[in-house]
Amino acid sequence: MSKKPTAGPALHKVIMVGSGGVGKSALTLQFMYDEFVEDYEPTKADSYRKKVVLDGEEVQIDILDTAGQEDYAAIRDNYFRSGEGFLCVFSITDDESFQATQEFREQILRVKNDESIPFLLVGNKCDLNDKRKVPLNECQVRAQQWSVPYVETSAKTRENVDKVFFDLIRDISSRKKQRQMDVKEPAKPSPCCQLL
């Protein structure tokens, strides 16, 4: 992986998770193509690639839009394993979807075995604030527990759509750079010792 970025633009792999019907695909399509799809069609799995400019640097983002339904849980692990960052989406108008985020978080941590994996808690459908079922502070408390950021979005109005994706890939990118530094730094002392 560390070799690849030198060849082309860095590639970051983002995975959308969350219950069915919370708007994972809607967010993805809004981000990818600036389109909002009204009609609901359950996703099995979809994957997209887009070139974006992140802080002046061109990077590629691979987005995997997963199925919310349990029926496809069997293939989920295969995707989670290769994901580098996660957007955990729920609908602020649906408390169950909020409760389900707990499970998704656990599943991801189990597969990735890494507490600090880049991760955003995303409350979607914030344009439907009048139908809100999940209180804002409850969301914030959960995000705090997990020590992840919490962002409310609307795939319909495009509010914060770019923000969640960019925040996430920024996180992924900085983590990767950190890793590279970590690899380089311990490498330095050894030649020193040899010289001594």
Added chain:
Amino acid sequence: MDFDSPEEKDFPGLYASEAIDSKSKKSKEESDFSEGDHDKHSKKDLLIGRRKDKKDKGKDRGYAALEGESSPEEELDTKSPSKSKKSKTFKFTSSKSKEKREKSRDKDKEPKALEEEPSQKAKEKEREKEKDRHHDDKEHKKKDKERKEKDKKDKFEKKDKKDKKSKQLQQEDASEVEEVLALGYPIFGVSISLATERSRCHDGIDLPLVVRDCIDFLQQEQSLKCDHIYKVEPIKTRLLHYKRLYNNRDNDASVDDIPTACSLLKLFLRELPEPVLTTDLVARFEEVASHPKVTDQQTELQQLLEQLPKCNRTLLSWILLHFDAVIQQERYNKLNAQSLAMLLSPTLQMSHRLMVVLLCHCTNLFPDVKLIKYVPPLTSSSPGLPDNPEDIKTELRKQDSLLTQIHSEMNAGFITKKREEQLWEVQRIITQLKRKLRSCEKKQEKSIDELEHTTSAPPAPAPASQPAAQPTEQKPPTTNQSTVTAPIVSEDTIDSVPTHTVTSLQQHDETNIATSPPPIEYTVDKQTGYLLLSKSNPQRDDLLRLQIEYDELMNWQNELKTRILAERNEIFRMKQLYEQELLKAQAAPTISQEQLPAEGDYERIIEHYTRENSLLEHKKQMLGMEIKEERRACIALQVELRMQEF
């Protein structure tokens, strides 16, 4: 995807005589992605790696090392719990000739090899012996057997390894992990169904990819006509290189020389744990082959073929039709049925006579099998996605098949970085294809809508010209959907009531609202869904006539629509063909600079053809009109005919 024990149907009755526990053991062994299987293969692969290390010592050792990847017969042997069972299964799976060879060459070794728990020292000795023999023996004929022997020994060693777990071996374990991952699930040396499952052709034809690739390559005209086909031995290292590639699913570049392709195909067939015709049925096939009456043979073969597992039948049909194509080119490659059978019947583990018989009947036995060249699923490096909806759908099916295979292999623990990358890539292609298909469908819907408006215009005057004083809501052709559904709905509502008898008339307000304020008595014909007014009603016939006519016209319209679609597809296909030809033409500049006619002649010819063409065009239009008229008359008659039914 279901990877569970395919042997149950593949080898029916194979284990009938054995205890259930051994059966379950076997099933575990055979079932593809079970942990145990993986483990087993890993161990085996370790050994391969190890042998490779020793390779440099002996000249011909490398050959043996590469060859001896897997031989299920031995797997059977080592796995079977008791001595007697071992020998039984062994006999079962090996052909008679092999057995004979084995016996004559190895009388003293056989029992030793089959001993239950020989001490390690003894095994070490055996291995040394075996090695020595490798040095001495360079004959290709014997390689098979030797490989097996060696494998057997390796297996025993493996057992010991498990028991002892010496330091050295553990170290090796660690160093060979990479290779283990790649070699976990071989294609060669496993049952046909497993090989097919593990390396699918994603276009729905159940053949192992290696077989398909070889046949595809050999089916090219220049290969079929080449007199090297099935005669020349390939470069051994090349052959083994390709075997390894296929076993590792690394086959980006498929075989590109004839001897290697032939031998790879033969190698695959030879390493099958049981004959393509199955151990159960092969004897009966042989019986049929010795049948004196050729005409009876075919039906009997047909019956036997029905009993073969599906993947065996597919494999058999493809190789036979391919061989048939080879002997069709006898003029060039000097191979006829007799000589080809001489070369290949041992590989197929059947008699010369049987192979000749099969070759003689193969085109009749498999009339609907066509050797289609395999086009693998697209990758991100492919030039572009297809545009035609049908092509997109085909491609989607392929990609889905590929995705399923990736998932099931990953679920089984066959995970590499490359696999993960491939998973995302395939997923991305699928998403793109789906989006493209959706936009195509939208476009098509639009054009069909337009089509509907234009095509429904001509038939419209016909019903209007009829003496129709009827409530016309029933059949304006333009709003076909509502009218088509309307009768069905009313049928449903009436279904519960006896409606055959015209005398028992029912009143249905909800449907009558549409027709007219005074309630009209009618029934619905069960078969056709037509509204039937009471016999006393003077408009009964008119209504019926109109309904029938409407039906007929709708049929016509549908027929025309499908034809239009077919023509469109044809246009698309021809366009593609044209582009291809254009490219070809560009690649090879025109050589045909034949005698050009004089300038005047040229013009005259052009003029002649333009005139002729316009004449033909006119004629065609007239004929088209005529067809339309005839069709109208047909419909009118049809309507009258059907009127009689009521």
